[in-house]
Each structure stands twice: as C-alpha cells, then as structure tokens.
Amino acid sequence: QQQVKQSPQSLIVQKGGISIINCAYENTAFDYFPWYQQFPGKGPALLIAIRPDVSEKKEGRFTISFNKSAKQFSLHIMDSQPGDSATYFCAATVQGGSEKLVFGKGTKLTVNP
C-alpha cells in the first residue's frame, strides 16, 4: 500500500519557470512532511519541511503548500534554474519518536536553460 503518492514522475520546465510537484497521503496520523532533493550519485538532502498546523512555508525560491483537509501537499520552485535539475521526493512521518520516513516515488525535474 503506497501511503504517499507523488506526481508527476518527471517534469521539464524552462529556466525561470515554476516547477510544481504534488503529493497526497493517506495516513491522517502523519504530522511532518519533508521534501528531499537528490542529485545523481548523492544521498537525499533535506530541502524544506512543513507541519500540518501551517498551510504554507517558504524558504527562498522553494515553497510548500499544505492542504490538511485534502491530505495533499505540494512543492513549488519559483524561478527554476538548471541547477535545480534533480529528483525530488516528498515524505511523511508520524510524530512520537518514530524515525520512519515514508517516501513518494520521486519526481525527476529537468530545467532547460
């Protein structure tokens, strides 16, 4: 059972455009939602994270939007740059000390110059 569904699988945008990646979750107990960025040959790196008591969080060009009632959250990358080309993973976990992250399948983003 896939607890976190991520779309699209791949995304191509032009430099300067907006990249949008969406995730939906099933477990209403999830209360921490991080996004990870992974470059080829590297491990995932935390990009930005949100808790369900906040509807939006912005860090630089990266914004998470969170819709608790719809059980959806999304990553927006403004002014996308070629250096943003990577695979992005959404994830979710449950408060209470569990270290288990449940990941989406990933979105391969390509930003064309």
Added chain:
Amino acid sequence: KAGVTQTPRYLIKTRGQQVTLSCSPISGHRSVSWYQQTPGQGLQFLFEYFSETQRNKGNFPGRFSGRQFSNSRSEMNVSTLELGDSALYLCASSRGPGGLQETQYFGPGTRLLVL
C-alpha cells in the same frame, strides 16, 4: 561538521553471498536509519536504531539485519544475496527520537550490485 559517511561506496557480489555495509552518523547523532532505494520501489525503510536497540523495522525479509554500536556507528547485513537486492542502500542519522521530529541527514549511499 562531517556528514554521514558510508562504506564501501560500491560493492559487487554474487548471488548467495552475504554483505556488510557500514554507516558512521554525524557526530552527536544517536539515531541511525537504513533505507533501500531502487528504481522500481523507490526509497523504502529498512530499520532504525537508537542506543544500540532496533526501534523500528520495515517490511523486509529476515535476510536483512542490522546493529548499532555504542559509538552510534551502524552496520547492516544482507545474507544469501538475491539479484533483487541490487540497490542503493542509504543510511540516515538524526539526533534521536523524541516528541518533535528530528531531521534526518542522509549519507551518499552504498551501491550494491548482485550478479
């Protein structure tokens, strides 16, 4: 501050063999989690250790095992390797469990190829 280190970075084994992977967490981090990453299944949780105790285990067969040492370093072992075990094995460390979520920092992974 040094990041999470994993050794070896690349490994080639044959079916039936066993393998041990090592992970050194960030200094001061006491929790270590292991994940398997494959193109088909994505990132899947294997197990988590804190204070030398396994706190959480994913849905993997018993051929996959791990342990944590008193210095928080961790090893995972896969016995009787199968072709399907070919994957990138990632280790992540955090300060430890608690009421608040702790950020997990990933290492570069160990690429295992089973022939």
